[in-house]
Amino acid sequence: MKVKKGDLVKVIAGKDKGKEGKVLRVIPKENKVIVENVRIVKRHQRPTQRLREGGIIEREAPIDASNVMVICPSCNKPTRIGYRFMEEKKVRFCKKCGEIVDKV
Ligand SMILES: [Zn+2]
Incomplete structure (x- = not known):
């Protein structure tokens, strides 16, 4: 995954397009992310x-x-991410x- 927890991201497609927020969680298995203040859903919570x-x-x-x-x-711009090795990391x-x- 190119996105990591704590990254600031911009939504570039879908109905939340244009919104920005911090990544709260990544779900690599489903290739999904949870972004702060994006795609808020209301859920009923039992006591x-x-x-x-x-x-x-x-x-x-x-x-x-x-x-x-x-x-x-x-x-401060939305960008594509590349990889590079630094000190074997x-x-x-x-x-x-x-x-x-x-x-680093
Ligand atoms: Zn840059």
């Missing part, structure tokens, strides 16, 4: 011990990882400005 009231809660639903682009922390870099996206 639990922790949440005595129950009721309707809002949470993010997974979206297709291919619908998002990583926003480069260096140039695979790191991601921005194809626009060439800067490393991952903190």
